[in-house]
Amino acid sequence: MTVSCVKLSSDAFMVCLTHALSTENEEVMGLCIGEVDENRVSHISAVMLLRRSDKRKDRVEISPEQLSNAAIHAEILTAELKRPMRVLGWYHSHPHITVWPSHVDVRTQAMYQLMDECFVGLIFSTFNEDKKSKQQRIQVTCFQSTNHSPEGEPPMYERIEVPLQVAPSSHISRESMQSLVTLPGILTEEESEAYTSTFASKDLDLVTRLHNSAVFTKSICHMMEVLTGPLMQSLENRCEHDKRLAAQLLTRKQELERQLEELS
CATH class of the missing domain: 1.10.287 (Helix Hairpins)
Structure with a gap:
């Protein structure tokens, strides 16, 4: 694991959650922007909501153009905030299903880590009813991928859970x-x-x-x-x-x- 911890600002968390709750029929997605400190702690302070070109119940796709636009947006934030901002990860929702990433999510995460080893993935499970209490619950997880396949063999990616903290903020940025x-x-x-x-x-x-x-x-x-x-x-x-x-x-x-x- 190349990231020791992820700290997600509470206002960015609110944006992600609002986006995830905006529809219970298909998954939604977005990109996370922030900075990584010397202790390998990822600080996510902004998110970029992405428009879906193809609505699917069980899959989302981020185009190269959307990644490029997010990188440009991060450069603009760097100039405005005087801090080295960059795209640090992606998030998507899991309506009506478990919070754990699918094999497709883990493979997608591995692809992103080839571009940036500090890249992380966040998943928001929404509209999921607890079987015992019969109440709706919201769960979130943060993960990276690792390849456990021997050298020379086809890759076998597995999920690595990354500690996630929601950092309080006194205002909406x-x-x-x-x-x-x-x-x-x-x-x-x-x-x-x-x-x-x-x-x-x-x-x-x-x-x-x-x-x-x-x-x-x-x-x-x-x-x-x-x-x-x-x-x-x-x-x-x-x-x-x-x-x-x-x-x-x-x-x-x-x-x-x-x-x-x-x-x-």
């Missing part, structure tokens, strides 16, 4: 806020692309076309109901909380200034 804002747009683009693809067939009758339009409208409305609305409400609540906190801090500042004047 600008990078995480931008990612949250882009999420509804990404999902809308995916639905629009799927709907537009139905126009390729010229043999569709009127009833089928009306059905496709109704399904598209229903998908957009459902997204507004379960994602966009609650997300806006959550951000508004966070804004009100920050305003109250700012007012309390201002009051405390005035009290300290008054006490300082009395002492002087």
